[in-house]
Amino acid sequence: GQNIDQPTEMTATEGAIVQINCTYQTSGFNGLFWYQQHAGEAPTFLSYNVLDGLEEKGRFSSFLSRSKGYSYLLLKELQMKDSASYLCVPMDSNYQLIWGAGTKLIIKP
């Protein structure tokens, strides 16, 4: 079956760094997305990794290891507005997105 494993909830301090890990099992693989979803809002796109390695975009970076079925999202210089759910979304061989419940990140002052 297809499966995503992320922590349900994480807590971090404003100004700090946090890493949200994701392991996945899919029928084939065509890339992995990270989305941010604030409570009561729609998801918004953060990153898309197809090849192994680190992609950096401002305060956010995403890493992928296809052989390990592993990805992480790194958030630096945390701000209160970063309190949200972070969704790790792999795409399978049929280009279908596999959505889990994500990781709820709570930022404390």
Add this chain to the structure above:
Amino acid sequence: NAGVTQTPKFRVLKTGQSMTLLCAQDMNHEYMYWYRQDPGMGLRLIHYSVGEGTTAKGEVPDGYNVSRLKKQNFLLGLESAAPSQTSVYFCASSYLLQVTGELFFGEGSRLTVL
């Protein structure tokens, strides 16, 4: 630039009533999707479309119908609403995901079925 617009944003129905949710996008995207999201759960794909005049079933299509008569519009219909269809519905559109990697979402439509 409106992006993806969903109407209505909120609706309360009685069991057995019918309704249609409208999704409109102004980005000339070929691909459009309808998802539902229940509390504490991930998005589940209801139906999707890869172009004008085409539709396909997703993960949870039962109880829903869709139409894509115009490229910019994707309609989701509930013929006989049930309490199990109480949810938040999100429409999204995209180019080829494997090329651009990004889904553009509407703000969501919150449906309650009594």
